[in-house]
């Protein structure tokens with residue numbers, strides 16, 4: 136696959152993987168992208184997951200048309216991209232590895248050997264000329280690990296964006312970009328919004344025609360759309376108006392409360408209400424929706440003098456990703472000593488700019504006249520501008 140006259144795609148699709156990074160369900164697989172820039176000198180941009188080493192080396196060989204690569208640029212040391220550095224060097228012993236100082240330290244840890252005989256250490260602002268093409272290195276710490284650099288080819292105006300602008304899904308998956316890019320972003324990079332903002336500011340100074348990430352499709356049209364979404368996500372602003380109701384339910388009573396709230400909100404004209412059973416739905420999808428909409432309602436039971444485990448896990452996912460700038464409503468259920476609302480609220484005590492609804496719904500075992508009225512009051516309150 137040609138990206139530009141001189142840049143070819145040599146990545147692979149992984150349709151065998153069950154959990155990406157050991158936790159994310161990827162029903163449509165995953166792509167590990169890698170590229171070759173052929174000029175007077177030849178640079179290879181990153182490698183792929185270990186299980187696809189042979190296939191990747193074959194793709195590389197075919198793209199080289201009998202030539203030999205001069206450089207392997209390692210932008211990110213996470214093994215989904217870096218597992219084949221040593222096999223690359225075995226195949227092409229004269230090549231140099233180009234990476235940040237932190238990446239070389241990790242490389243030694245991962246491979247248990249020194250790379251000092253073949254390393255070129257680069258940092259923010261350094262360049263590497265391939266002849267006609269010049270690679271400009273830009274530090275992108277914590278997008279997604281501390282050693283990350285991204286690379287701008289100022290000749291073809293291509294930003295090699297490492298994990299940035301990636302998505303779940305193999306390249307042949309027929310699915311919406313934003314849906315799986317958002318779940319990927321909040322799952323993987325969501326905690327590091329400030330660092331993504333820093334990178335976006337650096338990117339704004341560049342004339343970018345193509346974004347070539349390490350996962351997901353190469354982006355070459357309507358780049359403002361993708362950059363705009365990344366700006367929204369990394370600044371923690373809601374992307375859409377709407378209410379997400381996340382619940383856990385043991386015997387169905389809390390579920391009924393969540394469904395009643397959904398119906399009340401819709402009856403009042405709320406155009407978008409999504410509801411998620413945290414015990415059954417994909418947690419990463421639920422996290423994505425919490426960050427997508429401007430309002431979140433949490434409904435759970437008191438359990439072991441705490442809250443139901445799936446809700447605790449969900450709130451932990453949100454707070455560790457700096458959940459903020461949202462309206463929040465709480466529904467608690469308890470048969471003898473309901474404390475879930477208090478516990479949920481305390482879990483957000485360090486979160487910024489959360490506006491809690493005045494009405495907290497309290498269910499004692501099952502819905503009652505009083506708790507139904509509280510749900511109506513909460514629905515009305517959440518839709519007030």
Ligand code: FEO
Nearest residue numbers: 213215279298349
């Ligand atoms: Fe795709 Fe952070 O590795």
